[in-house]
Amino acid sequence: MVNTINRRDFIKTTAVAGTATTMAGSLLAYPSQKRVKMAVIGTGLRGQWVLSLAAKYPEVDIPAICDIDETMLAAALKILKEAGKPEPRVYRRGDEDFRRMISTEDLDGVYIATPWHWHHPMAVAAMKNGMQVGTEVPAALTVEECWDLVRTSEQTGMNCMIMENVCYRRDIMAILNMVQQGLFGELLHCQGGYQHDLRHVKFNNGEQAYGGGVEFGEKGFSEARWRTQHSVDRNGDLYPTHGLGPISPMLGINRGNRMVRLTSTASQARGLHQYIVDKGGSEHPNTEVEFKCGDIVTTVIKCANGQSIVLSHDTNNPRPYSLNFRVQGTQGIWQKDARSLYIEGLSDQPHRWEDEAPYLEEFDHPLWQRFEENAVGAGHGGMDYFIVRAMIETFKGAPPVIDVYDAVSMSVVSALSEQSITQGSAPIDIPDFTRGKWRTNVSIFGLSDRL
């Protein structure tokens, strides 16, 4: 990398007219100290973790929690007690008891960390009762559910934020910073995905969360109880948001740009069956289960402004973890798996990869620089700190840096990729959930050191 002075000249002369200051003004009030009341639906392992982070804020009251599992509820109560929070009311009377909580409690916001198919009905119920929503990924499972979230949000004026924590990963935010400063030129192509060997998550012995057996469904524990069934029933990109979430603000999705169509292609399904045979033996009853989800699902998305996005979903086989990030423009390219980038005019040697580290340091995002100490130890490399903080600020009424349109445009890819695969990789149109407003909506995410 050339020295800082040259680099600044470079940026000055090549930066595209950006939106770097747009909306930042309206974020000046945050973080605020306003008191806020939130509840948690779903106190499993993820819910407990987010609860523990939210409980650190003195201005956050947590008057109610909701789950159907007494073990998980007990763990959540312990977390709140240790954080010095008053004991919350507990809603535990079955699957639909969240409705009683929502209609009874006076809440600013609800955080949802339940099995995927509950996210949509819970979010809708909360918004209809005048509560802001933070939902774990994905926000919804079908196109109709996505539209329902949008309509409900628009009708109620409540936001449905998706808790896509990877948007706040430190390297991602540095790259976003570089994109916004024009270092990559005009973006052409991005890649992302979810490449994570989840076999020990999808199967366990019914007693521990990770591994130790090949059970799932009723005999499984934690995510294996419900998540694995999606691999039985559905062939598609089941988990697109970790890859797509971080890319979306770089490409201005829903804000000057949008995704117009996709194609998906699945490989054969082998890994989960093989795992059962290897760990449970060829006589285990689960060897009879037929898994519909292809081991590697590749989705290619075309954007209104011309860019292509490649997403990969790859969770059933031995492989190192990687979210497959690549960001490429007319001026340069970043590729995470190689920990490398190349920027024409900046990189010392033409045609040679350069270590990403000095760039990530120099373009470290102001938000990270400001809150680095708070983020340390907050989970998933610190990004959980930021996503929880953004949710709490949204509950207080801050401008939604991740909104319902982001939630559904990230989430709908699953349903559409299933359709495409069923139809032999046919291109499927992606709905414009903003109904044309993407043309004039301005960027907001990552444009200040506030949210």
Add this chain to the structure above:
Amino acid sequence: MVNTINRRDFIKTTAVAGTATTMAGSLLAYPSQKRVKMAVIGTGLRGQWVLSLAAKYPEVDIPAICDIDETMLAAALKILKEAGKPEPRVYRRGDEDFRRMISTEDLDGVYIATPWHWHHPMAVAAMKNGMQVGTEVPAALTVEECWDLVRTSEQTGMNCMIMENVCYRRDIMAILNMVQQGLFGELLHCQGGYQHDLRHVKFNNGEQAYGGGVEFGEKGFSEARWRTQHSVDRNGDLYPTHGLGPISPMLGINRGNRMVRLTSTASQARGLHQYIVDKGGSEHPNTEVEFKCGDIVTTVIKCANGQSIVLSHDTNNPRPYSLNFRVQGTQGIWQKDARSLYIEGLSDQPHRWEDEAPYLEEFDHPLWQRFEENAVGAGHGGMDYFIVRAMIETFKGAPPVIDVYDAVSMSVVSALSEQSITQGSAPIDIPDFTRGKWRTNVSIFGLSDRL
């Protein structure tokens, strides 16, 4: 990586029933010392290089060469003279003079290194005159041309080999070796592509081959004279074979497997225009040229045995060179850009990438070990030595390790990707050029230390 003994146990217990010795017997006669007569059509820079490699074989006679450019012909004649070969007859009377050469000369084989659109008619003419063919990539530009090559080859009994040198890259052959020994388990997904900043190839000053100006077509020199026009006229993966060639034998394409359909998606086209503006100024006449080919073209292919292949074509923007290789199976994964692999049960640390180097060394292909000294300095990291040698052996009558079906199944992807992009990424069926024989054809490439 665990020690060799453990590794051998691993291979013994996990290797799939392979084809590792099939056909190898019939290759035992090679290399032979049989005399062979070949001609060269196209004595541009690539043709000259291959000519210089072929001229090293004492048993190879080169009685004729053909081109329309006197400068290039003079260079070729010099190469042959310096190699101690007799002066060949020169066919130089215009574009169609190759037909006179083919009908006049007594030849075993013809090597073709002309602009792309000449490969098909020249290959057909040579086969119809009882000559074997080695053609530079791609073998043909349209689906009909591909069928024509197949029909002609079948009718004449002559082979049309494609000179896909990357098939012989040392790391590729080591990975192929590992695939054949079952280290990756059952393959699920492969990636490849052509990611090479060609702006200095597509444009020059008309006097030098690389760069120095923004001219192309009649005002350009070498490849810029004809190659650049393809980026003006066609939107698709213009150059799929460097990525697809090496992957094909790993997946058993045309030999137990085949590619059944593809989708292609192109990004916007920006890089070539930008280059003209940057290097030639905004007043240069070429700024008026509209380039049809998207800067990044992503093609996803589905195979009969279930696997998916992702190819990327990316030649118009600043970026380090990479052929984007990834090979992934039920047991492990190799990813070139990270120079890493992971094999379950072999890699020391679960979920951690491991340096590829010790594996590439241990599984170095027998062919490379045998001919390493010959390959050094033979161009493109030595792989040109092997592809030229394979061509010469084919001209002598050796079993074709890369045949006409390989030539067209690699090449047809360009035409089909153009169709898919024109139709909004619609899935396009890939013809079965073997007409069902892929089911019983056995693997041959890379299965011995002979060819």
